[in-house]
Amino acid sequence: MHRPHPAEAEVADELAAVRPGLLSRYAAELPGARAAVLTRLWRALAHEPLPWITGREPGREGLVVRLGDGRRLHGPAADPYATAAYVTEVRLEEVAYDHPARLMTDLAVPHGIDFAAELAHSVASTALSRAGQPDRPKEWPETDWEWEQRVVDGHPYHPGCRSRPGFSVAEQLAYGPEHRPVVELGTVPVRAAECLVTGVWPDELRDGERLLLPVHPWQAAHVLKRSCENGFPARPLMSLRTLAVPGGPHVKTALSARLTSSVRDISVYSVGASATLSSFGQTLAARSEGLLHVTRTLGAAGADSPDLAAVLRESPQTYAATDRGERVLPVAALATTALPRSPSWLAEFTRLALTVGLRLLELGVALEAHGQNLLVVLDRTGAPLRLVYRDLADIRVSPARLARHGVPVPGLTGRIVTDDETTLRRKLFGSLVAGALAGTAGSAQALGAALETAVRDLPRTPDLVALLEQPLPAKALTLMRLSPGTPGDQWTRLPHPLG
Template sequence: MHGLALTSPAELAEEATLAALLRCCVREVAGPRGLVWPAPPYLLLRVGGALLRARTRGGAALRFEGRPERLEAGAWHPLTADELVRLAEADLGGDRDHNGEFAGQVAASREAVAEILRARAAAVPPADPWLASEQALVYGHPFHPSPKARGGAGWLRYAPEAHARFPLRLLGVREDVLAEEGDAGALDLLGVAPAGYRLLPAHPWQLDLLRPRLGGELVDLGPGPAVVPTSSVRTVYAPAAGACLKFSLDVRITNCVRKNAWYELAGAVELTSRLTPIFDEISGKFPGTRWLPEPGYRSARLGPRLLEGLGVIVRDGPWTACSPGVTPILAGALAAGTGFGPAGSARPDAVLAGPAGPPRLGALGRDPVAWWAAYVSAVAPPVLELYFEHGVILEPHLQNVLVGLDDSGLPVEAVFRDLEGTKLVTGRHDLTGLAPQVAQALSYDAERGWARVVYCLLVNHLMEIAGTVAGGDETLLPHLWKAAREIFVRQAGELGWPLPLSDLLAGSPLPAKANLSVRWARAADRSAGYVPIANPLA
């Protein structure tokens, strides 16, 4: 297939699936065993006893071009995703520790990508450039064996990558069984509830899964206003409310069943209250720093299943957070231009394009090092400041950060979101008075929290954006990381050179999340471990 144009959704999905699984094998299977060798223009590795090779794109070790191959009887033969699954299974456990679900999850993800590509070709992207960027993650996480695996049926009608748009279902909750904390008033802009009831929007997919008994305490008010799903699938933007709504979905999306546990509902409101003065202080020091508070939630107090299953968290919309003239763009959409999709399928300008065209990225083309320095300056220093000075652990991965671009396309603001992944360093905050489950869910010990910050900020985020900026020019990468190092060094000096940051700048390996291993183990995402990878800041 090398050198041939890929036009079929099935072919594109196969190549993307194969490349993602191969990257996982390099990072988690062959790499730790010393079974990866550069042989330009190829990367060689041994998986399941077989010798494989993949042509690298632009010299980038984990960006592949064309079909990887397997050496058999002295000749190279094209590799398929199904074959690589079997080879990976042999190394991951074989007959001793077999995961009967794994192959099916990889195949389901591949089919989902093909379905998304077919639907996307016939759909119209949102005119809003921010929403277009939210719906740009066609191939998903580049280091996940099944990035688009989704449970349940009928998911395509709700898929952001397929440019979905759908009406909410509106329920009325009798006031005596209403569950609410904080300010969830934005939900009342979505419709009108009858006397004695409060409005509760529901995701139609979740309502089909839950099938609650309606009538009396919980009544069906019919269809509501249209919403647009964002990159996480279960969080939607509701133009009628000017807010994002984070619903529960009782389906597995990549690693997790995406349900709002009761302590996460309460925790979002608690964190919003605690972080408001902290972010005010941070934005005073770093004027480009923004965040999206989650001021309230609403649900029905009708037993644990419905309390969690119907719980919806209100989150501020990004346009209200950004300054006038600044366009918020999902960081993950920019990273989709790193070449992790099939050849030629993902460029920054293409993935961000809406009916009005893509946001202007001229500043990136004119001076990529200056653009990168502006990007790192917007994103990294506030994350480090929050951790070391305030004991706050952000989760600044590619789906949790929006980058504010000015009219020239230069990054000038960073918008942090999703309080589910935000934690407080144990012992740095007084959590007296909180329910034990809420306090436990809000806390990480310092070492675990630092690993999470480094993984999300550097491995998941900045390394992928660096790939976007460099394109296929590997000679540019040292200049990018030199500029990034200067920013980190300056921030380390401001913070008094804390030991974890000093070790990072001295070249300590970076922790890369082991998505393949956690899926193989059928473990909860929170139990995922890390594998060490090279530190480009060294």
């Protein structure tokens, strides 16, 4: 117990060289970071369909998890919707663990060693992220990137919430949004004839017959292995690879690194589909009765490689009337305010989110409405007015449902298109309810109370009945990391917060 993990010591050594003033804060944040990641891991052990778990036995003293080899894990009762770090120790038989990486190592399950390394990195990076936080001013931020940079701990339920393999401490400090840096984006000139371009590529990113593709400096150094030119400053957002240009668009860069779960790049397919999806997004917004805006993709370009591409999107700030005191912020940032502590506010926000999400699902579109993609516009008092959605690349579209409502089917192919009811509902319910709303509520009790109030006046569609009467789907995030040979999403079913 309480032995420094080698990954923590490695970060401390690097930190001593590049930012020694943070060392004491970093050390002080390590216990809380261990508990934060251990809480996320315990959620998975308690609720995901991990093949080496044979049983779970809740009791008055907590939860017992039985392993296939006969060993038992002992820990507290697991709230699958909790965001506070309430798990400080888990026992494997009689041995107590306060570090998730050591627990995962000693579980000795397939692919566990690699995942343990990610957990160790997640703990160290979480402590590093927390160490550099200033006292938060009482005034709300004025800019989009300031809201995004308030989200310090990353994904509320993923044990790899801050795992950034391939990033040194200096690079985390230089590029991580929670460290509030200014990042100098470079550009790579590519002949326009060699690029796939959709939308309108701006004149300022052209040089005669060449396009200037924005490139993240990490990508330039580690993947492209080349220098860039004609840089311009930008502020990193929650996703790290997307940055806000002051007074300009948001730039989504190719960043071929594993962040949380997936290796991130910009596929040729996504560049080609971006204009179609953007136009379709405006169709959806027009049918939302003023409750939803969808940010437009201004232009996308790629040099026939997922490692060298960029997407330009309008800022969500476009949809907030700042002269009336409105603010627009990612739903993930709501937890950094006092708003969710009010049951009436949480119920009002939940009603707005479900109204929009279920209306679009009935229409034939399942949003990937997690706390990063979904934003909310608040009035000057903090009341939720309407929603903003960005990044349509991972929605699901049902041609049959669209046709039933007389909506033209967009020219899309691949995994986006499906009429499978389970797939559509999983996409929305897993991201919106088990993700954005749960992360905002912070507990099963608060989420259940908000849902109970919010659904009273909603149309009782078959989708709403399924949401209320079936276990809640959620991505099995740890199972996915422990199944490297299985592509795509894997799912679990969580106990319903309504009981």
